[in-house]
Amino acid sequence: MNTPSPLCPRLTRACAAVLRAGPDRLRTPAMRADADAILFSAKSFAAAMLAYYLSLRIGLPKPFWAIVTVYIVSQTSAGASLSRGVYRFAGTLIGAIATVAIVPNFVNDPVLCSLVLAGWIGLCLFFSLLDRTPRAYAFVLSGYTASLIGFPGVLDPAAVFDTASLRVQEISIGILCAALIHRYVLPKPMTGQFTGKLAATLRDARRLAGDALTGTPEDNRTDRRQLSLDLLTLQGLATHLPYDPAPVTPRRRTLQLIHDRLARLLPLTADIEDRVHRLGIGTGEDDLSALVGAVRAWIDTTDADDGETAARLMGRARAVQKQLAAGAAPPGGIIGANLAGHLAEMIGLLHDCDRLGQGMTARWHARRAASLHGPARARGYVYHRDPWMAARAALGCIVGILGGCAFWIGSAWPEGGTAVSILGVCCTLFGTFDAPVPFVVKYIVGSIYGVLISLVYSFVVLPQVTDFGVLVAVLAPAFLFAGSLQARPPTTFMAMGITLTIPILSELGTSYTGDFAASLNTVIALFAAVGFAAVSMSLFQTVPAPVAIHRLLRVSRRDVGRRARGAAPNEAHWTSLMIDRTALLLPRLRASGQADADVLDDTLRHLRIGHAAGRLRKTIPRTTGEAGAAVGALLSAIAACFRAGKPTDPADLVDLDQRIETLMAMMGDGAHSSRSRTVDLLIDLRFALGAGGTASKENTAHDR
Known part of the structure; x- marks a missing residue:
């Protein structure tokens, strides 16, 4: 009788383990990314070949x-592909119309x-x-469509209208095929990606709120940075939702309400963290410590959307606030009352986010919106827009194109029109980046591969092809490989x-032409144009990243002064605008190699100062007598301190702190209808400035 080898059972068990682990390995993020890239590439190639076939059948002269x-x-999602197609069509149409209007009227003077x-x-x-939204792509297309059609058309102005008309038709067919394939063939809706990101953002917001009560300042910094980036990412995804094929998509107003609450939560948690550390709240037996512990426990619970618990905690916080404000003789009394009020606001914001997140697809009528704890009026995301920086980039684009035109006209280069048209595309397409050259270099590397592959196709493969099916088969390897690279952000521009x-x-x-001389001239024009563009x-x-950082900080400081003068927009607009600036600072700080902690702390401090100063400005009409005049003088001093966006002098901050202390004593002695509200805002302002001049460290990172 033969005894079985011990190797066989081991091998059997190993094979079974591999088979069991197979599905799990396919569910890893890396494998999912590979699968998504392959699927995107296959769908894009199918759409490209369909568009090519239809263009050939119609008889368009340049179906490529x-x-x-x-x-x-x-794009990797169906909604983004459709929206990008709509923007491209609109931009192409406008650019073609502009070209037809420009070239024939000015062709006699090159x-x-x-x-x-x-x-x-x-x-x-x-x-x-x-614009700074995905809609900006329409403006980009309007520009480089004019470049593609206009500069080559200078040599043949009579054909400009026909060229523009044909180009619009060819592009329209490409847009239609891409939209159909990505929408109806194994579509990847963006709604699922958006809801997943929103759920993660809401979890980040709760963690930030919990860290404000228990965590270290460094943990809170990381959470705030992440929340700023999350809000920008959500806004970018939400722009494509109206084009998504999902049967039900989140409603725009609901998303705006969620954004407003998350945006307010970011500076509010900083306010709470400052007061918790100042008062040294731990596991004490007093009412405030017990309240903080209860709020912390509520944040950590899985059933955080319990409305009854949230309402009970808010009522408890308001009661503690009134109790501490009534006996505000000790310095910790009014600060404790201020903290309790902020806790009540934070609970309301978190509960609103839970409710709104559950009802994203429901219509929020006035009655339902009125039941929210935060403002029922939605503001939504606010983008930072800098006309001066935009004008600088546009002027640089014009100068670069005119330099190429000067060489073309001066040398009478036959391929100069083609080269300048490519130059215009590069200056427009890559001009939206602060540092466009690295992206241009990636594009050049991809173009080198593209040229080599094109030469092989043109003079080795394509002369042997006589059937469309065979043509599709021989084109598939190159386009499928390039398409998979395009689905991965690090290699998108190379692809x-x-x-x-x-x-x-x-x-x-x-038809096949196979003109080597024409191909060589086009290659020379391509690399000359892209190299000159770089x-x-x-x-x-x-x-440079330090210049962009300095500009953002300078504009933020200037707007703090405007808020103190009452000239800046409302609180929701201000908060969202400053969060967008924070999101813009983060990648620039990484590019500059600067430590971002101090700079981002200063940006958050500017947000908090501007928020408190703007609200304090509104209390002046209800604060009569000497106190009202003192509030006005304080705000004027803040406006002077932050005027012209210059870094604040530490001595000025000490003076502001003394003014606030004097004003708080004055408010405590008087009887004003807005006394408690004014004192609350003065405490907010004092902490935002640095509680007694400690904010002088604000200047340490500004001009590194």
């Missing part, structure tokens, strides 16, 4: 533009024609930088260099 369009508008075209492209870039070069340089038209953009369109 339909292929290029598919890869430009395709210099003036170049100046007008460059001015239009720069104007489109200016508005795209001001664009491949997918945009192959169709144009291989001349995937109605040099031009490094000189005229690059904003």
Whole structure:
């Protein structure tokens, strides 16, 4: 009798373990990302070939533009693909109309024609930088469509209208095919991605609230940074939701209400953290310590949306606030009352977020909105817009294009029109970045691969192809590989260099031409234009990270002064605007290599100072006599301290702290209808400034 080898059972068990682990490995983030990239690439290639086939059947002379369009508008989600297609169509149509209006009227003067075209492209870039939403893509397209059609059309102005009309048709077919394939073939809705991100953001907000009561300052800094970035990401995703194929999408007003509460939560948790540390609240037996412990326990519970518990905690916080405010003789009394009031507000904001998150798809009627603890009026995300920086980038774009035009006109280079058109595309497409050159370099690397692949296709493979099915088969390897790279953010621009070069340089038209000289001239024009664009953009369109950081901080400080004067917008607008600036600072700080803790703390401090100063301004009409005049004088001093956006002098901060202390004593001795409200705001302002001059460290990171 043979005894079984011990190796067999071991091998059997190992194979079974591998088979059991297989599905789990496929569910890892890396494997899911690979699967999503492959699916995106396959769908984009199918859409490109469908667009190419339809363009050939219709008889369009340059059907490769339909292929290029598919890869430009395709996104990993169905909603983003459709919205990008709509914006591209609108931008292409407007750019084509502008070109038809410009070129025939100025063609007799090439210099003036170049100046007008460059001015239009720069104007489109200016508005795209001001918009800062995905809709800005329409402005970008308006600019570089004019560049693609206009500069080559200078040599043949009579054909500009026909060229523009055909280009719109080719692009429209590409947009239509991309939208259909991504929407109806294994669609990937954005609504699921958005709701998942929103759920994670709400968890981050609760963790931030809990850390304000228990965590270390460094933990809270990290949580606030993450919340700022989460709000910007959610806004970008929400822009595409109206185009999403999901049967039910979150309602816009509900999302705005959630945003307003999360935005207010960010500075509010900083206020609470300061007071908890100042009072040294721990496990004491007093009412305030017990309240903090109860709120902490409520935040940590899984059933955090319990309305009854939230209402009971809010009532308890208001009771503690009144109790401490009534016996406000000790310094800790009024600060404790202030903390209790902030706790009540934080509970209300968190409970509102829970309720709104559960009812994202429901219509919020006036009666339901009135039951919210926070404001029922929705403001939503507010973007920071800087016309001066946008104008600077637009002017740099114009200068770079005019430099290329000067070389083209002066040298009478036959391919100069093509080169300048590519230059205009680069200056517009990459001009939305502070530092565009690294992205241009990635595009150049992709273009090198695209040129090599195109030459192989043009003079080795395509001469042997006589059937459309065979053509699809031979094109598949290159486009499928490039498409999978395009789905991954680190290689997106390199992939664009491949997918945009192959169709144009291989001349995937109605028939095979195989003109080596023409291809060589196009390659020279391509690399000359992209290389000149890299040099031009490094000189005229690059904003160093320290310059962008200084500009953002300067504008924030200036707006603090405007808030103190009563000239800036309301609290919700101000809070959201400053959070957007924080989100803009984070990547720039990483790029500059600066330590971000001090800079972000200063931005949050500016937000809190402006919030308290703006609200304090509203109490002046209800504060009569000497106290009202003192409040006005204090706000004027704050406006002077932050005027012109200059860093504040530590001596000025000490003076402001003394003014607040004097004013609080004055309010305590008098009887005013808004006394408690004014004292609360003075405490907020004092803590935001640094509680007795300690905010002088504000200047340490500004001008590094």
